[in-house]
Amino acid sequence: MHVKSMFVRLLIVVGLLFASVAPAGAEVAVVLNSADETVSLIDTNTYTEIQRYPVGKEPHHLMATTDDSHLIVASALSNELVMLDPVSGQIIRRVPKISDPYQIAFSPDKKWFVANSLRLDRVDIYNAADFSIAKRIPAPKAPSHLAFDRASQYVFVTLQDANQIMAIDLKTQSPAWTLPVGKTPAGIWMTPDDKYLLVGVMGSNYVEVIDWRARQSVKKIVTGDGAHNFQARGDGRQVFVSNRVDNSIAIVDQQTLTLVDKFPVPGGPDCMEVSRDGKQLWVTSRFIRQVQVVDLGTKKIVRSIAVGRSPHGVFFKTHAARQ
Amino acid sequence: MIELITQAFVALQASLFESVVQPVLFALGLTTxxxxxxxxxxxxxxxxxxxxxxxxxxxxxxSLRPVERWADRRAVRVDVLYTLLNRLGLIPLLVFMLLAVPIGDLDGWLRLHDLIPGNxxxxxxxxxxxxxLSFAAYLLIIDLNDYWRHRxxxxxxxxxxLHSVHHSQRQMSFWSDSRNHLLDDLIQGVWMAAVSLLIGVPPAQFVLILLVTRAVENLSHANLRLGFGALGERLLVSTRFHRTHHAIGAGLKGRYRGCNFAVLFPLWDLLFGTARFDDAYAATGIGDQLQGADYGEGFWQQQTLGVKRxxxxxxxxxSSHRTADDAYAAGCPQTVQAGSLPSWIARQSAASASNSNNRPSSDWPMPATSLSASAACMVPMMPVSGANTPITAQRTSSTSSPSGNRQ
Structure with a gap:
């Protein structure tokens, strides 16, 4: 009897083990635990972590390839990109010799892949087709996040420790201009109408609105202390702003450039992902090792999911539009 | 249980950060x-x-199994201060602040020239x-690196x-591990940064490696009679093994100017011919302390004297300073696994005498004293045993009658 019971338990354990490795049919959210050097895979239906595996040193940000076939994890200290299956979250291959990739993005024309090296004060431009290096551009100090104009003429980079944004001309692949902004600029976001750059001023409590063609700051939208990062709601109108010090998420109207709403999210909210149906916002809480799931109808947290240390990037394939 | 402890730790860390550290950084404009x-x-x-x-x-x-009993523990207090400054992060933070920019500049320069440091x-x-497996590999490599840095x-x-600040403690205890000159800490920071550039030490694992290393170092410095057995002492650095490294006069003695340099694994000493396994527990310190050389008692005094040295x-x-400690017969073997302690001491005594004409003329690291006095000082390497004499008495007796020192 006892032996039988143990055997049954063993079968259950083995079954769970296989289930965790291959979550068949599950919708998977990918979370980067930057200080643990791991990826957490979360079943978006059950809100449970089904797998955690090592991916590389200091994975901070992630994004899909231009054809959505792969999910790219930028492993900063491993100097590589790790390609995941965006559905299962499993590793497919690695792209080596990518120097200290922190924040990454493809230009809208799909010609360039740009990687910011926050730690080493540089922006590296790669050919998007094969990730071969095209140009390494010094960018003092602390190039953090990046955004593009629709025509792919410029990549705009926040220089976190210089209190500036820098525009890099993608044709000449050289800095075109810089513009002073507020203290410690972090996230940067292009409005859907291609008119304004929104800059999260992390050292203060506002989002700075930049008319990039006129190269001037035109407005400050107070969102909360430590305004940090952006994510589109997917309706072409609203954008979420994470306020890391204020422990809140603000909603900004990208047409009127005004604050629409704000709700609390604990633990240093950072990167965000929105479900395709627009009902849920997932937020990484850097300082409490959790991912928060917010019901956007009630603006309340419905789930807090434990993950690894310093969770940063978050992604799932069935996300809302990026505008 | 582990989950509960982890949750409590995470909550405490977040609370401390969000209520104390982050507001200060934010107010000072240091959110970056x-x-x-x-x-x-x-x-x-x-x-x-x-x-x-x-x-x-x-x-x-x-207290239960001391190597030495001290009536007065004042000499230990400064080591407590070193430990607090080091373990609570002040010294590592200073080292980081000094090195982050130049190391980052070097790393950036390398990459600008398409030289991407390896992993x-x-x-x-x-x-x-x-x-x-990764943890084990990095632990071994970092320990090997620590061995050579120590050598x-x-x-x-x-x-x-600078390193003699660490060796100058004659009341060695588990607090003594962090007793280092600040410049020594800085050099060690540069050394570790170089290793990181070469093999890409993962930050997450480095923290664990640091914790393991520090725990073993606490133990290996303890004033504790704790044998690991013949095999155990060859697998992990023990109090006795490391005490031999700290033995009076051992610091600069022999071909390798010391023995038992390993931090975690004696394997490295065995491989490179610097291992010495004694049955005895040696008295600790630097040879010239018995002749009155002053390494300082307080933190700043030790730091100042270190800079002067x-x-x-x-x-x-x-150029002749390096042989100063050789005048003290106690020390480490020139080859691995020397014979018995008495025969080895006899050999070292003879070698010490033959070195008498090479003594430095300056007052560092050894004051000008007669060879006869220094030769007699081989006794501190003798095992610590029997009745334990208070350190104050040891100090008094050490200059006049070395055989009576410490124990």
Whole structure:
């Protein structure tokens, strides 16, 4: 009897083990635990972590390839990109010799892949087709996040420790201009109408609105202390702003450039992902090792999911539009 | 249970960071250092927990099975200060602040020229997906690196001038591990940064490696009679093994200017011919202390004297300093696994006498004293045994009658 019971338990354990490795049919959210050097895979239906595996040193940000076939994890200290299956979250291959990739993005024309090296004060431009290096551009100090104009003429980079944004001309692949902004600029976001750059001023409590063609700051939208990062709601109108010090998420109207709403999210909210149906916002809480799931109808947290240390990037394939 | 402890730790770390550190950084316009501040809080908490655990475990053991009994523990207090400054993060933070920019500039310059520093995983891809194997590999490599760094601390006069602060403790206890000159800490920071550039030490694993290393170092410095057995002492650095390294006069003795340099694994000493396994527990210190050489008692005095020794070592006329401690017969073998202790001491005594004409003329690191006095000082390497004499009495007796010192 006892032996039988143990055997049954063993079968259950083995079954769970296989289930965790291959979550068949599950919708998977990918979370980067930057200080643990791991990826957490979360079943978006059950809100449970089904797998955690090592991916590389200091994975901070992630994004899909231009054809959505792969999910790219930028492993900063491993100097590589790790390609995941965006559905299962499993590793497919690695792209080596990518120097200290922190924040990454493809230009809208799909010609360039740009990687910011926050730690080493540089922006590296790669050919998007094969990730071969095209140009390494010094960018003092602390190039953090990046955004593009629709025509792919410029990549705009926040220089976190210089209190500036820098525009890099993608044709000449050289800095075109810089513009002073507020203290410690972090996230940067292009409005859907291609008119304004929104800059999260992390050292203060506002989002700075930049008319990039006129190269001037035109407005400050107070969102909360430590305004940090952006994510589109997917309706072409609203954008979420994470306020890391204020422990809140603000909603900004990208047409009127005004604050629409704000709700609390604990633990240093950072990167965000929105479900395709627009009902849920997932937020990484850097300082409490959790991912928060917010019901956007009630603006309340419905789930807090434990993950690894310093969770940063978050992604799932069935996300809302990026505008 | 582990989950509950982890949750409590995470909550405490977040609370400390969000209520104390982050508001200060934000007010000072230093939000860019938020992640660093968050990591510093974690480092601080690990330090608090580690100090508490080590104190709770090793202090009673030191009382139960001491190598030496001290009537007066004042000399230990400065080591407590070193430990607090180091383990709670102040010294590591200072080292980081001094090195982050130049190391970052060097790293950036290399990459600008398409020289991307390597990672161990580039050569051993299997490590990427096996965290424990990766941990073991980095632990071994970092310990090997620590072994060679430690050997060079004894090998070069300028480095020994600083490292001797660590060796000058004659009341060695589990607190003594962090007793280092600040410049020594800085050099060690540069050394570790170089290793990181070469093999890409993973930050997450480095924290664990640091905790393991520090725990073993606490134990190996303890004033504790704790044998690991013949095999155990060859697998992990024990109090006895490391005490031999700290033996009076051993610091600069022999071909390798010391023995038992390993931090975690004696394997390195065995491989490179610097291992010495004694049955005895040696008295600790630096040979010339018995002749009155002053390494300072307080923190700043030790730091100041360390700088003076460094300047003297760097002076053009300092070439003979390296042999100073050789005058003390106690020390380490020139080859691995010397014979019995008495026969070895006899050999070293003879070697010491033959070196008498090479004594430095300056007052560092050994004051000008007669050879007969220094030769007699081989006794401190004798095992500590029998009735334990208070350190004050030891100090008094050490200059007049070395055989009566310490025990």
């Amino acid at each position: 250092y938020a992640e660093l501040g968050f990591d510093a809080v974690e480092f601080f908490l690990y330090g608090v927990i580690e100090i508490a655990l080590v104190w709770l475990l090793l202090r009673p053991l030191e 161990l995983e580039d050569w051993l891809p299997v490590l990427r997906e096996r965290p424990w 060079l601390q004894h090998r070069f006069d300028f480095w020994w001038a 460094l300047l003297a070592a760097l002076a053009p006329s300092s």
